[in-house]
Amino acid sequence: METMPAIRTESLTKRFRFTPALNQMDLIVPQGSIYALVGPNGAGKTTCIKILMNLLRPSAGRAGVLGRDSRRLSPADFAQIGYASENLQLPEWMTVEYFLGYLKPFYPTWDDARAGELLRQFALPRDRKLKELSRGMKMKAALASVLAYHPRVIVLDEPFSGLDPLVRDELIQTLLGHCADATVLLSSHDLAEMETFASHIGYLEHGSLRFSEELTSLQNRFRELDVLLNQPATIPRPWPTDWLPAEAAGAVVRFTDTQFQTEQTTARIHSLWPNVMSIEARAMPLRSIFVALAKSGRKAE
Amino acid sequence: MLQTLHIFSKDVRSLRYEIGVTLAVAATFVFFQVTDSRFRDLGTPLLLVIAGWLLTVRVVHEEPLPGTRQFWLTRPYSRASLLAAKILFLLAFIVLPKTIADLAITLHAGFSFSDLLPGLLCSQVLLFTLFAIPIAAIAAVTTNLAQAIVASLPLMFMLAISGGSALGPLDWVRHAAMALALAAAALSVVVFAYGTRRTTLARLLAGVLWIAAVVIGVGLNGSLGSAVESRVLPVHLDDVSRVGMDFGFTGTATLMSGFNAQIRLPIRFAGLPVEKATSVEMLPRIIATNLRIRASDGTLWPPENGFLTGTGTNDSEPALDFNVPANYYAKLKAGPASLRATLYVTLYGNRKTFSIDSRRVIIPGVGACSFQPMSQNVTRPAIICLNLFRSPRLLLLNNQELSGQQPSFFYQLSHSPFPAELGIQPSEMTVAMGLQPSAQLPLEIITLEPLAHFQRQVSFTNLKLDQLKEEVFPMSR
Numbered sequence: 001m002e003t004m005p006a007i008r009t010e011s012l013t014k015r016f017r018f019t020p021a022l023n024q025m026d027l028i029v030p031q032g033s034i035y036a037l038v039g040p041n042g043a044g045k046t047t048c049i050k051i052l053m054n055l056l057r058p059s060a061g062r063a064g065v066l067g068r069d070s071r072r073l074s075p076a077d078f079a080q081i082g083y084a085s086e087n088l089q090l091p092e093w094m095t096v097e098y099f100l101g102y103l104k105p106f107y108p109t110w111d112d113a114r115a116g117e118l119l120r121q122f123a124l125p126r127d128r129k130l131k132e133l134s135r136g137m138k139m140k141a142a143l144a145s146v147l148a149y150h151p152r153v154i155v156l157d158e159p160f161s162g163l164d165p166l167v168r169d170e171l172i173q174t175l176l177g178h179c180a181d182a183t184v185l186l187s188s189h190d191l192a193e194m195e196t197f198a199s200h201i202g203y204l205e206h207g208s209l210r211f212s213e214e215l216t217s218l219q220n221r222f223r224e225l226d227v228l229l230n231q232p233a234t235i236p237r238p239w240p241t242d243w244l245p246a247e248a249a250g251a252v253v254r255f256t257d258t259q260f261q262t263e264q265t266t267a268r269i270h271s272l273w274p275n276v277m278s279i280e281a282r283a284m285p286l287r288s289i290f291v292a293l294a295k296s297g298r299k300a301e
Numbered sequence: 302m303l304q305t306l307h308i309f310s311k312d313v314r315s316l317r318y319e320i321g322v323t324l325a326v327a328a329t330f331v332f333f334q335v336t337d338s339r340f341r342d343l344g345t346p347l348l349l350v351i352a353g354w355l356l357t358v359r360v361v362h363e364e365p366l367p368g369t370r371q372f373w374l375t376r377p378y379s380r381a382s383l384l385a386a387k388i389l390f391l392l393a394f395i396v397l398p399k400t401i402a403d404l405a406i407t408l409h410a411g412f413s414f415s416d417l418l419p420g421l422l423c424s425q426v427l428l429f430t431l432f433a434i435p436i437a438a439i440a441a442v443t444t445n446l447a448q449a450i451v452a453s454l455p456l457m458f459m460l461a462i463s464g465g466s467a468l469g470p471l472d473w474v475r476h477a478a479m480a481l482a483l484a485a486a487a488l489s490v491v492v493f494a495y496g497t498r499r500t501t502l503a504r505l506l507a508g509v510l511w512i513a514a515v516v517i518g519v520g521l522n523g524s525l526g527s528a529v530e531s532r533v534l535p536v537h538l539d540d541v542s543r544v545g546m547d548f549g550f551t552g553t554a555t556l557m558s559g560f561n562a563q564i565r566l567p568i569r570f571a572g573l574p575v576e577k578a579t580s581v582e583m584l585p586r587i588i589a590t591n592l593r594i595r596a597s598d599g600t601l602w603p604p605e606n607g608f609l610t611g612t613g614t615n616d617s618e619p620a621l622d623f624n625v626p627a628n629y630y631a632k633l634k635a636g637p638a639s640l641r642a643t644l645y646v647t648l649y650g651n652r653k654t655f656s657i658d659s660r661r662v663i664i665p666g667v668g669a670c671s672f673q674p675m676s677q678n679v680t681r682p683a684i685i686c687l688n689l690f691r692s693p694r695l696l697l698l699n700n701q702e703l704s705g706q707q708p709s710f711f712y713q714l715s716h717s718p719f720p721a722e723l724g725i726q727p728s729e730m731t732v733a734m735g736l737q738p739s740a741q742l743p744l745e746i747i748t749l750e751p752l753a754h755f756q757r758q759v760s761f762t763n764l765k766l767d768q769l770k771e772e773v774f775p776m777s778r
Contacts, residue, residue, distance in 0.1 A: 107377065
């Protein structure tokens with residue numbers, strides 16, 4: 001039996017007056033996954049997350065979390081959802097300890113032991129007011145206040161933005177250590193870190209989800225290819241749609257195949273260029289895939 | 302309920318300094334009121350309003366409704382509990398301190414608990430629905446103090462237009478309608494904003510309802526007010542067309558420094574329905590609006606597109622008072638003039654007599670009245686009355702005044718049937734009745750209750766204003 005996804009959007013559309021922000025977005029975040037939603041600035045990541053958290057209303061389509069329409073999320077639903085964002089406005093007059101103590105009665109699953117452990121792990125000063133904390137410390141406090149009640153779904157919007165690598169690493173390690181039973185959706189530009197722990201990835205561009213799949217599958221199908229010819233290279237027209245735009249330099253053609261399969265790709269290259277001398281296929285880190293997609297998007301514009 | 306108390310206690314902790322300031326201002330307010338300080342009317346009532354405004358806005362802004370970045374939006378807050386927590390806070394730190402302050406002031410003024418209870422309760426309901434809730438509604442659609450200040454300006458405009466007492470004791474109808482509209486609008490906005498958290502729509506709703514309240518305030522004309530008044534008062538007149546009105550010939554024209562002439566035309570009534578009254582006495586008082594006069598050469602005063610309003614009298618003898626320029630008065634005297642106006646006539650009766658000696662006397666429907674003798678600062682003896690949560694409902698006269706010898710200095714009257722009006726000071730001086738220097742204690746004063754009311758469009762012709770007794774102000778003695 002197919003399990004219900006933790007998060008799902010169907011034809012999700014959002015317009016701000018006449019400016020489209022999300023366009024018919026279909027997203028599925030499987031239960032138990034760590035889903036990284038990536039994309040360039042202005043792609044619609046934050047808008048999507050805000051709709052999921054019922055902070056914004058969709059213009060069309062629907063969004064659901066734990067099977068509930070996001071517009072109808074109740075306090076009982078929010079007791080199972082943890083949300084933190086780089087732009088979250090915390091009650092700055094509260095001390096760290098008072099903040100956690102204030103939130104505790106809202107959550108039936110609040111775990112004092114875990115809260116204490118998180119404070120120790122993050123080295124958060126209990127008696128310090130939130131307004132006196134650095135950006136990184138505030139994010140740690142926000143994350144501690146989320147992880148302390150064992151949420152079933154954790155949604156993080158750019159949680160690592162503007163933080164130094166040490167703090168980022170600390171946050172990621174703590175998150176991974178406390179989200180074994182949870183589904184995590186996070187948006188980020190920190191692709192290198194995403195690669196180390198995300199199980200699924202979605203690429204959002206201009207409000208449309210370009211792809212959404214398991215990270216291993218993505219890494220398997222994206223390859224950067226260098227094709228060496230025995231004469232100056234030309235770019236054939238029409239260019240295959242599943243190959244990102246190519247660059248030709250001398251006898252070498254370089255491009256990214258988004259549907260790489262060794263035998264099929266080799267055969268297609270030979271059919272386009274009969275005079276191929278060698279083909280080199282390199283696995284791509286997530287950052288390179290992201291940059292290649294972003295560049296191809298801009299060229300397409 | 303637990304969540305409501307939890308949020309409430311968080312708000313108390315967060316706003317403990319603001320609460321402290323508000324309570325301190327309330328205590329100072331009470332101190333100045335009960336010590337009868339000369340600062341009682343100056344700073345503290347305004348400070349109390351500002352402190353209450355600030356505390357209301359701050360507590361609502363603890364969890365701002367507009368926006369998408371507040372931490373509480375994605376926490377398991379029940380918005381009903383949140384609203385209940387805010388209402389509990391307003392009751393605890395706006396209404397309760399004001400209740401205690403009002404109680405202290407009015408008990409100190411000599412009113413008994415049973416005298417003041419209806420007014421006290423009604424006053425706190427008005428404070429909550431017409432002060433706290435409208436400000437909470439403003440705060441619910443704003444995110445910071447600057448926005449709240451700007452959004453409060455229309456509310457102040459509404460307060461400004463609610464003033465201007467053209468119809469005197471009848472103005473309560475317009476005030477009540479505006480208050481009802483404002484309370485309904487504010488409650489709707491608060492419930493909508495907390496229920497849906499749709500800020501744009503809530504702001505739109507607030508704007509539309511505010512305009513509706515203003516339209517009611519501006520548009521509610523005297524005829525409607527008069528119709529309500531005539532139904533609310535205990536005696537309903539079946540056929541007022543039988544009541545005759547005519548000008549007497551004992552009128553005066555006071556020439557004011559050569560620029561203006563203040564004309565007083567006493568009105569004689571005939572056929573008043575005394576037999577239908579609960580009292581044999583039906584003392585008429587008038588207020589006139591839309592007054593216009595035409596001289597024998599056809600010229601009008603006021604000129605085209607202008608009407609005199611608010612003319613009238615509170616004195617014992619019903620009369621029409623109005624001012625005209627001195628040169629126009631000369632035209633009026635040159636030949637027969639005509640006059641038309643809308644008259645609002647209230648008939649008073651049920652005479653009761655009270656004796657005032659050196660002690661303060663509680664007069665139901667008026668307040669706590671006492672005799673103020675002449676002193677270094679007081680050039681003339683007077684009867685001073687402190688009201689209780691509202692302007693006096695009863696007409697207060699002394700025997701001398703009934704014989705037309707002494708006018709009141711100051712008398713604010715309202716026929717409102719409610720035990721309180723929206724106000725800051727629970728008890729303030731609303732009657733100051735001047736007396737002859739030779740006045741001796743005990744004094745006998747009389748109260749008259751409004752019993753019936755009617756409105757009449759009148760038109761008088763062939764007025765011979767050259768027969769008015771002329772006086773010059775300042776009068777030479």
